[in-house]
Amino acid sequence: MASSQLYNSLLSSSLLMKSHSTSAVHHHIPKLVIKCNATPSTVNTISPPPSTTKFSAKYVPFNSISTNTPTTEFYSLNEIVYRSHAGGLLDIQHDMEALKQLDGEYWKTLFDSRIGTTKWPYGSGVWSKKEWVLPEIDNDDIVSAFEGNSNLFWAERFGKKFLQMNDLWVKHCGISHTGSFKDLGMTVLVSQVNRLRKMNVPLVGVGCASTGDTSAALSAYCAAANIPSIVFLPANKISMAQLVQPIANGAFVLSIDTDFDGCMKLIREVTAELPIYLANSLNSLRLEGQKTAAIEILQQFDWKVPDWVIVPGGNLGNIYAFYKGFRMCQELALVDRIPRLVCAQAANANPLYLYYKSGWKEFTPLKASTTFASAIQIGDPVSIDRAVYALKNSNGIVGEATEEELMDAMALADSTGMFICPHTGVALTALIKLRNSGIIGPTDKTVVVSTAHGLKFTQSKIDYHSREIKDITCKYANPPVQVKAEFGSVMDVLKKYLSNTRLH
Numbered sequence: 001m002a003s004s005q006l007y008n009s010l011l012s013s014s015l016l017m018k019s020h021s022t023s024a025v026h027h028h029i030p031k032l033v034i035k036c037n038a039t040p041s042t043v044n045t046i047s048p049p050p051s052t053t054k055f056s057a058k059y060v061p062f063n064s065i066s067t068n069t070p071t072t073e074f075y076s077l078n079e080i081v082y083r084s085h086a087g088g089l090l091d092i093q094h095d096m097e098a099l100k101q102l103d104g105e106y107w108k109t110l111f112d113s114r115i116g117t118t119k120w121p122y123g124s125g126v127w128s129k130k131e132w133v134l135p136e137i138d139n140d141d142i143v144s145a146f147e148g149n150s151n152l153f154w155a156e157r158f159g160k161k162f163l164q165m166n167d168l169w170v171k172h173c174g175i176s177h178t179g180s181f182k183d184l185g186m187t188v189l190v191s192q193v194n195r196l197r198k199m200n201v202p203l204v205g206v207g208c209a210s211t212g213d214t215s216a217a218l219s220a221y222c223a224a225a226n227i228p229s230i231v232f233l234p235a236n237k238i239s240m241a242q243l244v245q246p247i248a249n250g251a252f253v254l255s256i257d258t259d260f261d262g263c264m265k266l267i268r269e270v271t272a273e274l275p276i277y278l279a280n281s282l283n284s285l286r287l288e289g290q291k292t293a294a295i296e297i298l299q300q301f302d303w304k305v306p307d308w309v310i311v312p313g314g315n316l317g318n319i320y321a322f323y324k325g326f327r328m329c330q331e332l333a334l335v336d337r338i339p340r341l342v343c344a345q346a347a348n349a350n351p352l353y354l355y356y357k358s359g360w361k362e363f364t365p366l367k368a369s370t371t372f373a374s375a376i377q378i379g380d381p382v383s384i385d386r387a388v389y390a391l392k393n394s395n396g397i398v399g400e401a402t403e404e405e406l407m408d409a410m411a412l413a414d415s416t417g418m419f420i421c422p423h424t425g426v427a428l429t430a431l432i433k434l435r436n437s438g439i440i441g442p443t444d445k446t447v448v449v450s451t452a453h454g455l456k457f458t459q460s461k462i463d464y465h466s467r468e469i470k471d472i473t474c475k476y477a478n479p480p481v482q483v484k485a486e487f488g489s490v491m492d493v494l495k496k497y498l499s500n501t502r503l504h
């Protein structure tokens, strides 16, 4: 394999460097803090980027990127700023010229060499790409819980049985510290806040409005770093498992009688008045961590680019984060193209879908209705411009799923050994529709992004399997059989079951 040749040549060149001048090499190795008890990996497989190359990143107005116009407006990442001068979104721009001083093969080998390493903080799937994420942060300031490195599951049986597909994968971003992909972004945001507080920037805490998973991630990372967290949650609109996480992690939880959009409005007003750092995805720091999931997918395919990546979208930061991760890999020559992106919405909360269907003519925020995919029950997405940019530049598509479709898709996926959340059911529905219409072909390499762990959404599964959902047939329900504690009754039930089941 070409990459292993390269690996060997890099290995020998780094050894050569060492034999020439030990002190110079030491100078090149960043301070490594080993914060775990496991045996550290013994071989330095690739030398870290030379210290002469200085990587950096700054905030710029998002529209200077989307319209490709140079700007003189920029802000240091050490400033507390969420919006551009004109009130638009910000984006984090890396010094691409500095990153380009190292070629694509170098980056691939560097990232590959860090998988699973015990060298703080590079074992994290996010911080293994530190130079592309927050290049200037001190390793000691990083707040990490070994996020990322999530399973890319070959959905062999689901693909073959239901879609005649042989190259279908589910990226389980929800197999993570707090059970959703939000950890990927929150490690970056909380690390930066940790750094600011050490620099004596007056910040009393971090706050967010949330449909559940953001507040869970925020409170866990803040608790780990001893930073107060304040979360605004819509009363009775999130799952019990999601609500209990910030409570258990010691966050100050405000349960507010409104929906997510109402909570978002309130937190923005509050953070404008009080020195509380705003952790919503309006904040572009989080997207830098989330984009590493895209890089990780390429890495898990040995840098082969999939044809399609399908992402469920609500506030629409994540679809852009995926785009950004893929695009950076293309710009820095790790790969030569990017996948087509599909954003999947619940039909009950589908402002992006309607915008797409109008031929991108008219965007109208709406009041989202209740959906089992509660984390994407958002009618006025903050990152709408980011999503449109990502979709237009990736030849993208927007799909939608009704409640019945998403619950059925979830049940079918579970029946093939997964245990997915309703949001992933939305993404699978988009896949099923695109496959049935022939837009996605049988041999297309396709990744469905699973955004949260199914265990956070057990109530919806319980309702489905007990056929207790109004207006939904629950076609694939698999309820338990009530049986008397008596040998004869158990045998009767089992014989009936076995007569309907083929052996193999």
Ligand SMILES: *Cc1c(COP(=O)(O)O)cnc(C)c1O
Pocket (backbone or CB within 6 Å): 180, 181, 182, 213, 214, 281, 312, 313, 314, 315, 316, 317, 318, 319, 375, 376, 421, 423, 451, 452
């Ligand atoms: C936050 C979240 C989403 C939506 O991500 P956006 O960036 O808001 O589009 C989807 N699924 C789950 C489980 C989430 O927590």
